[in-house]
Amino acid sequence: MLLALLMCYVGFTALCLSTDRHHGELLNSKPSTRRRLGLRMVGWLLLTVSIWPAVAATGWAQGLVEWCAVLMLSALLLVLLLPYRPRLALMLAGVGLLASPVAAFATL
Template identity: 80%
Template sequence: MLLALLLCYAGFTTLCLSTDRHHGALLHSKPSSGQRLALRLGGWLLLSVSIWPAVRAAGWSQGLVEWCAVLMCSALLLVLLLPYRPRLALILAGASLLASPVAAIALL
């Protein structure tokens, strides 16, 4: 479940960065249309890939339920961090992307 959590958090943060408001608050610039498209595609890709470890760990029936819980937890974490600690939210997203391969190897 750790891999699913890491991928979901990174995916939501990437989707968050595709908006002008959050991109400006976190990176102090506005994304170009190409960057916006790439961030959206990357975010949705990370969220869709995050289903795999949840289903692999617990099967389709229980895995999808656990994946929905992980989605909610990662979104809640991001929503709580953005107004108060935006830099920490960005740092955690980078750390989750760096830790994802280690969690994937541990899953195998």
């Protein structure tokens, strides 16, 4: 379930960075059209693929329920961190991106 949580959080952060406001706030620049499209594609891809580890761990019935809970938890964490600690939100996404392969190998 950790892998699904990490993937959801990084996916939501990528979607967040695809907007002008949050990209400027976190990275101090305006995203180009190509970067915006890339961030959106990566964000939606990660959110979609994050279903796989949840379903693989506990089956379709329980896995989808747990995936919805992980999806809400990661979105809530990002929403609570952005106004007060935006740099921490960005650092957590980087740590989540680096920790995802470790979590993937731990589940095998």
